Amino acid sequence: MALISTRISSTPKLIASPSSFAASLERLAWLTGSLLTLAVLWQIIALYAQSRYLPTPLAVFDVLWREGANGNLWKDTSATLARVAVAFVVSMFIGTVIGLVLGRHKTADKFFDAWLILFLNLPALVTITLCYIWFGLTDAAAITAVALNKIPNVAVNMREGARSLSKDLDEMARIYKFGWWKTLRHVTLPQLAPFFAAAARSGLALVWKIVLVVEAFGRSSGVGYRLSIAFQEFDVGTILAYALAFILVVQIIEFTVLQPLQLRVNAWRR
Structure with missing residues (x-):
């Protein structure tokens, strides 16, 4: 009987696989x-x-090939990706902690809600300018500026997740004496995972755009720096070539990492 039930339970997966592949x-x-x-x-x-201000796709791909051949494309793209990665991890960690604290403690939420609204509406350009003035034209200042612009968005997402945690499931965990680690792993995190995945997807789109602005303002490497040089020379082909290259990289990350992650964390809802 166990063998039969195992086969029956595995049948939907086998049937759904061709459909998923076709989709x-x-x-x-x-x-x-x-x-x-x-x-x-x-x-x-x-x-x-x-x-000359509207080159053809073939002309843009010619620039893309030339920049890749001389190494500038790989050097500047990797520099930008490194800044994106650090700013993304920092903002996700700090924003998640803040969001969970505000979502679970009403007093803290009431007090800091005005702060959150203030930073949500603070223009990125202001944050970037202040960070460069206060900390100098360094990578640390650039990453700080990007993180400060992303942290409020993550905090808002995670605050909503913390507010939506099921009290019934928490009570069940206490009754069955799960303990804090088992409760966190099997009760809390599965409920928060969809909110975290949504914050991560929107966060990546926001972070890399701000990183480009930060690089254009005060860095000597990266895709944003190359775009600023091309702008000064009215070189639209280079602007489009670097933009397309970095969009392609970000889309690869989106389709291979973030979308599968979101599908996995939402699987428990089905």
């Missing part, structure tokens, strides 16, 4: 078709405009 192929086909259509439209408009 992935369909999504890939739509994505490819959409991007190819965009590239064709871009090519047509660029050929019609005949302007």
Whole structure:
């Protein structure tokens, strides 16, 4: 009987697998078709405009190939990714701690809610400028500026997660004497995981954009720095080449890491 039940329970997975694979192929086909259509439209408009400020896709890919061959693309992209990674980890950790504290303690939430609103509405440009003035034109100042802009967003997400924790599940854990570690692992974290994944996905999109601004303002390396130099020279081809390269890197991280993570942490809801 155990063998039969095991086979029965595994059957839906076997049946669902081809469907999931077909859905992935369909999504890939739509994505490819959409991007190819965009590239064709871009090519047509660029050929019609005949302007150095609107290069064709082939011209942009030529710049991309040249920058990759001379090593500048890899050097600046890796520098930006390093700053993104550090700022992302710091902001996620601090923002998660703040959000959980505010979500679980009403007094702290009432007192610090105004602070949270203030930092949520503080322009990134102001934060970047102040950090460079206070701490100098250093990587530490750049990462601090990026983290300060992201921490409030993470805190808001995690505060909502902490507020939505089930009191019934907490009571069950106390009745069955789970202990703090088992309660954290099997009760609290599964409920918080979707909020954490959502904060991570939105956080990555926000962090890398701010990092580019930070680099354009006061760093001598990175994609943002290259974009600022290209802007001064009105080199639209280089601007588009570096932008496309970094968007591609971020999208790879999104599709291979963050989206599968969100699907996994939401699986318990089904």
